[in-house]
Amino acid sequence: MRVVVTRPEISADKTAERLKVMGHEPMLLPLSKAIHKPQDAMDALASPHSALVMTSAEAVRTLAGIDPPLDADFGLPLFAVGEKTAAAARSVGFRNVHVGSGDGDSLADLIASRLEKPDLPLLYLAGKPRAGSLESRLEQNDMPVRVAEIYEMIAIDYSPDDIVERLGTPPAQAVLLYSRENAIRFFDLAARHPLHLSEIKFLCISQRTADAVPAAFRAHLRIAETPDEIALLALL
Structure with a gap:
């Protein structure tokens, strides 16, 4: 099956390898790329906090770009939205990593179950744009949180010819969609070519x-x- 991968390039390459192992043909169509803001991360980390929260491995990549390397927070509790983010955090040195089940609400509930109301706020190292559900749920659970936007996902533009080539020569059979923003961006680009979308599975x-x-x-x-991506690829 020819499968369109819409993730940013670094992550898309890993997904492509998994698809090949499964016997599928990946077609890469990254819809966004990350702009890292290491200075904003350093400024945020300089303020007192009780634990860290991350919902993307992109936040870890931002921290990895700090010079001199980050080390002071490696022993603090770090709450990661899922295993992919947790693995990235462990790879750069975080030792006290707690893993959620893949969405913001469940991560907020995990934090509330593992921590008593802290004297210092949680530090959510976030990206832009984001849903906002995590911090809302934390506030409902009476958990103080400070949000620092340390990276931004910006759209990648493609010409109409690029879109037609990537979706229709030969036709793609499935598209992997990873977030609300990701889906909006895909259809903004591709819905101008309905003949190429009429038989595609949207996963x-x-x-x-x-x-x-x-x-x-x-x-x-x-x-x-x-x-999570394991469950997403199981739909193929």
């Missing part, structure tokens, strides 16, 4: 992602059982 990592798929394309929409 979404979550209900929130699926909600961003236009109604005209929902006949072939499927949602992963859990919000």
Whole structure:
């Protein structure tokens, strides 16, 4: 099966290798790229905090770009949204990593179950744009949190010819969609070519992602059982 991978390039390459092992043909169409803000990360880390929260390995990559290397926070509790983010955090030296089940609400509940209300706020090392559900749920759980946007995902532009070539020569059979913003961006680019989309399966990592798929394309929409790539690829 020819499968369109819409993740940023670094992550897309890893997904492509997994697809090849599964016997599929990946077609890379990164829809965004990360702009890291290491100085903003350093400024945020300089303020007192009780624990760290991350919802993307991109935050870890931002920290990895700090010079001199980060080391003071490696022993603090770090709450990661899923195993991919947790593995990235461990790889750079974090030792006290707690892993959520893949979404912001469950991560907030995990934090509340593992920590008593701290004297110092949690530090959420976030990206832009983001859903905002994590910090809202933390506040509902009476957990103080400070948000620092340490990277930004910006859109990659493609010409109409690029889109036609990547989706239709020969036709793609499935598209992997990883977030609401990711889905919006895909259909903004590709829905101008409905003939190339009419028979494609749209595989979404979550209900929130699926909600961003236009109604005209929902006949072939499927949602992963859990919000992680293993469950997403299981839909193929």
